[in-house]
Amino acid sequence: MSLPVHEITLRGHTSSYRTAGRGPVLVLLHGITCSSESWKEVVPALARHFTVIAPDFLGHGRSAKPEAEYSIGAYASSVRDLLLALGHTRATLVGHSLGGGVAMQFSYQFPEMTERLVLVSSGGLGPELHPILRMAALPGAGLVLSRLCSSRLRRAVEESARLLGCAGVRTGTDLREVWRGYTTLFDAGARRAFLRTIRGTIGVRGQRATALDRLHLAARMPTLIVWGDQDRIIPVEHAHNGHAGIEGSRLEVFSGAGHFPHLDCPSRFASLLTEFVQSTRAAHVGAVVRRCDTESAAAIERQAA
16 A cells, blocks of 8 residues: 655644544654654554554654754644644554654643553663664764765765674664665755754663653553564663553563564554554543643642742
């Protein structure tokens, strides 16, 4: 199934997205340097049962790449804006890698719009990350990256794709997708978005902020966590962190899969996601989360007094 790319203007910027199917709404959120295209292997099966919406985050894919805020909160707000513009007020959020962090943030910011949460090799569940991502947070990384992306050096850098396997990046799907992500950075706007996103979420020691102290807020949210046991980008231990922190969550670890389990095992992933949505009851937790947030805000005010 070849999905056309649609465009819509949100907050003055062009945002692109793909959509297919009818039924309950599934929003598929991609990882950093990826795009909505990364879900193409699973969309046909999912579209038989759901309205599937897969946006390109600002700075990614065919969306605009302006001088703008590239934070997790800003990405979550953009997903809210797109859903409302398309006439949807509730959805199941499915997030891969960076998209997992955005999905969690969305559920905290807009609990009344969140029916379920599906985290796929998600960011935000622990500090550990592959050195490739931590290096991008180093001072001077922007200059180095711009030189690596120059046309003169492209052929030499292509050889580095072979070396990624030696650095611990799983060959096959992971290597192909990491390489595909690298090629998007030849666009200066995409490169700026990448660096701003990295610097807002990652430091030289790994992920700066995690959701581990807020996972209890998702206790009443049907949550599915999917990971590959061969993930070298974000270790599978993070899946267990999330599972332990979200009461009632379901954990599925795909044997032999890497950082992209939905691409390594598309049929299994689509079947699992379909079964999960159809067998769980959509959450209605807005008032509970807002009360928790109000209590937290009050505690902060007391500490500052």
